[in-house]
Amino acid sequence: MDTVFEPGRELSVLARADVVVAGGGTAGVAAAVAAAREGAQVVLLERGGVLGGLATGGLIALLLTLDDGRGRQVIGGLCQEIVDRVGAAGGEFHPPAGHWASSEAVLVEKYRRWGLVWGKDAPVRYSVAYDPEILAQVLADMVVEAGVDLLFHCLGADPLVEGRRIEALAVQSKAGRGAVVAPVYIDASGDGELFAAAGCAFELERVHPWMWFRAGGITDVSDALEQGAPFFRTTAADQVLVPWGLAARGGGKIDATDPRERTRGELDARRLALEEFRRLRVEAPGAAGAHLCGIASQLGITESRRVAGRATLTRQQADRDFADAIAVTGHWTRHGLVYAVPYGCLLAAELDNLLVAGRCISVDHPTHNATKEIPACMATGQAAGTAAAMAAAASTTGGQQGDASAVDTGALRVKLAERGALLGYPFAARAGEGG
Ligand SMILES: Cc1cc2nc3c(=O)[nH]c(=O)nc-3n(C[C@H](O)[C@H](O)[C@H](O)COP(=O)(O)OP(=O)(O)OC[C@H]3O[C@@H](n4cnc5c(N)ncnc54)[C@H](O)[C@@H]3O)c2cc1C
Structure with a gap:
C-alpha cells in the first residue's frame, strides 16, 4: 500500500461537552436532542449544512413504519x-x-x-x-430549543483512542483541523465513520x-x-x-x-x-x-457498514423480547414481524465510551432492513442519546465517567418510557396467538 507519514500535532479544542454526536441525520438529531433533554451538554457535528440526512437530503420522504402491522403502534x-x-x-x-x-x-x-x-x-x-423541507426545519428547531451546540460543515474525522476509550475526536471544519472532547461519543454517521476510524470490527454491504x-x-x-x-x-x-x-x-x-x-x-x-x-x-x-x-442532494445508500457490537440482532431473534431492549420496531414489508433491539446493539465491542445509532447499529443483514428505517433510526438515536447522557453523568453501575457499557439498562428503559418510547410490546401474548 502506498503511504505517507502524518506527523503528530497539537489540535486546538473547538468544543468540550458531555456528549459528542457525529452525524446530523434523523438518528443523530434524536440522539442529540434526547441527551440534551437529559441535561447533558451536547455537541452535534454535521458534515453538511442541513439536518435529516437521507430523510431530507436523500428525499426519502416516507416514515416506514411506526406500527407492527397488526394495528399497534410500536414507535413513539x-x-x-x-x-x-x-x-x-x-x-x-x-x-x-x-x-x-x-x-x-x-x-x-x-x-x-x-x-x-x-x-x-x-x-x-x-x-x-x-x-422534507418542513422536516429539516422541525429538526433544526428541536436541536436549537434543546440547547445543542450544533456545528455544520464539521466532519468528525479521527477518534483519538487510548486503550478502550476515545479521548478526543479530531474534526475538520471551515476553521481547519481541531478537536472536540467529551467523556462519551455517538456514531450516527450512517456509514459508521467513527467506529471504522477507531478500528472497531464491522460488516460491510x-x-x-x-x-x-x-x-x-x-x-x-x-x-x-x-x-x-x-x-x-x-x-x-x-x-x-x-x-x-x-x-x-x-x-x-x-x-x-x-x-x-x-x-x-x-x-x-x-x-x-x-x-x-x-x-x-x-x-x-x-x-x-x-x-x-x-x-436528492445525497446519494441513496440503504446499507454500508454495520458495527459488530456487544450484541448483534438477527432475523432468528424477531418476535422476541430482551430484558435490555431499548427500542421496538416493526418491519415495513413484513407485517406482524417485530424486533426488540437490545442495548448491546448500540455498543461498540472494542470501546467503552462509543455508542452507535441509526442505520449502522449491530444487526445482521435481514434485520437491517427493519432497523434502517427512519422511525427505527430515531428510536435507536433517542436511546443512544439518553444512555450517553447517563454515562456522562456517571450514573453507571461502575467504570469510568462516559462508560456507556456500564449504563444501568433498567434505569435507561425507565427514562425512555417516561419520554414516550414504547417498550412494553406484548411479545409473550403474541407467541400465545401463534405469532
Ligand atoms: C433508497 C432508499 C429508500 C429508503 N426508503 C425508506 C422509506 O421509505 N422509509 C424509511 O423510513 N426509511 C427508508 N430508507 C432508510 C432511511 O432513509 C435511512 O436508513 C435513514 O434515514 C438513516 O438515518 P441515519 O440518521 O442513520 O443516517 P443518515 O440519514 O445517513 O444520516 C447521517 C448523517 O451524518 C452525516 N455525516 C456522515 N458522516 C459524518 C461525519 N464523519 N461527521 C459529521 N457528519 C457526518 C451525514 O451528512 C448525514 O447527515 C431508505 C433508504 C434509501 C437509501
Whole structure:
C-alpha cells in the first residue's frame, strides 16, 4: 500500500461537552436532542449544512413504519413528537389509527399511492408521508430549543483512542483541523465513520445506489396514478415523489465507503435521474408539462457498514423480547414481524465510551432492513442519546465517567418510557396467538 507519514500535532479544542454526536441525520438529531433533554451538554457535528440526512437530503420522504402491522403502534417518543410537529406545520399525511391493519382493498390502494404500503398482501400501516423541507426545519428547531451546540460543515474525522476509550475526536471544519472532547461519543454517521476510524470490527454491504427526485406540474395526479404512473403522491397536491434508483438501469452495486465507487455511483445516478425525469415527461400520464422540483442532494445508500457490537440482532431473534431492549420496531414489508433491539446493539465491542445509532447499529443483514428505517433510526438515536447522557453523568453501575457499557439498562428503559418510547410490546401474548 502506498503511504505517507502524518506527523503528530497539537489540535486546538473547538468544543468540550458531555456528549459528542457525529452525524446530523434523523438518528443523530434524536440522539442529540434526547441527551440534551437529559441535561447533558451536547455537541452535534454535521458534515453538511442541513439536518435529516437521507430523510431530507436523500428525499426519502416516507416514515416506514411506526406500527407492527397488526394495528399497534410500536414507535413513539421523539419520532411521534417529530410527526406531530411536522403535522402542525402542515407537512405530513398518514392513515388515521382506525385504518391501521385494514386489508380493505380501497384503503390499501389509497395509501399505496402515497408510498405508505409495501409488500405482498400488506395491510394499511402507520406510516407517514412528509415534506422534507418542513422536516429539516422541525429538526433544526428541536436541536436549537434543546440547547445543542450544533456545528455544520464539521466532519468528525479521527477518534483519538487510548486503550478502550476515545479521548478526543479530531474534526475538520471551515476553521481547519481541531478537536472536540467529551467523556462519551455517538456514531450516527450512517456509514459508521467513527467506529471504522477507531478500528472497531464491522460488516460491510454493497448496495445499489438510489437517487429519488420530485416532480411538479402533473396535471391530474389521481388520474396518473390510476393509470399506473411510477410515482407517489406527496403533501403538495400537484407534486410527486419518484423513487428511482440505478438498479432500474442495470447499474451495479457499490461499496458506499469507497471514495471512487461512491463518486462514480453519484455521478451516474444524478445523470440518469435527469434522463429518467425526461423519459417520465414523455411516457407517464399527465406528466407532459411536468417540471423537476429537485433531485436528492445525497446519494441513496440503504446499507454500508454495520458495527459488530456487544450484541448483534438477527432475523432468528424477531418476535422476541430482551430484558435490555431499548427500542421496538416493526418491519415495513413484513407485517406482524417485530424486533426488540437490545442495548448491546448500540455498543461498540472494542470501546467503552462509543455508542452507535441509526442505520449502522449491530444487526445482521435481514434485520437491517427493519432497523434502517427512519422511525427505527430515531428510536435507536433517542436511546443512544439518553444512555450517553447517563454515562456522562456517571450514573453507571461502575467504570469510568462516559462508560456507556456500564449504563444501568433498567434505569435507561425507565427514562425512555417516561419520554414516550414504547417498550412494553406484548411479545409473550403474541407467541400465545401463534405469532
Ligand atoms: C433508497 C432508499 C429508500 C429508503 N426508503 C425508506 C422509506 O421509505 N422509509 C424509511 O423510513 N426509511 C427508508 N430508507 C432508510 C432511511 O432513509 C435511512 O436508513 C435513514 O434515514 C438513516 O438515518 P441515519 O440518521 O442513520 O443516517 P443518515 O440519514 O445517513 O444520516 C447521517 C448523517 O451524518 C452525516 N455525516 C456522515 N458522516 C459524518 C461525519 N464523519 N461527521 C459529521 N457528519 C457526518 C451525514 O451528512 C448525514 O447527515 C431508505 C433508504 C434509501 C437509501
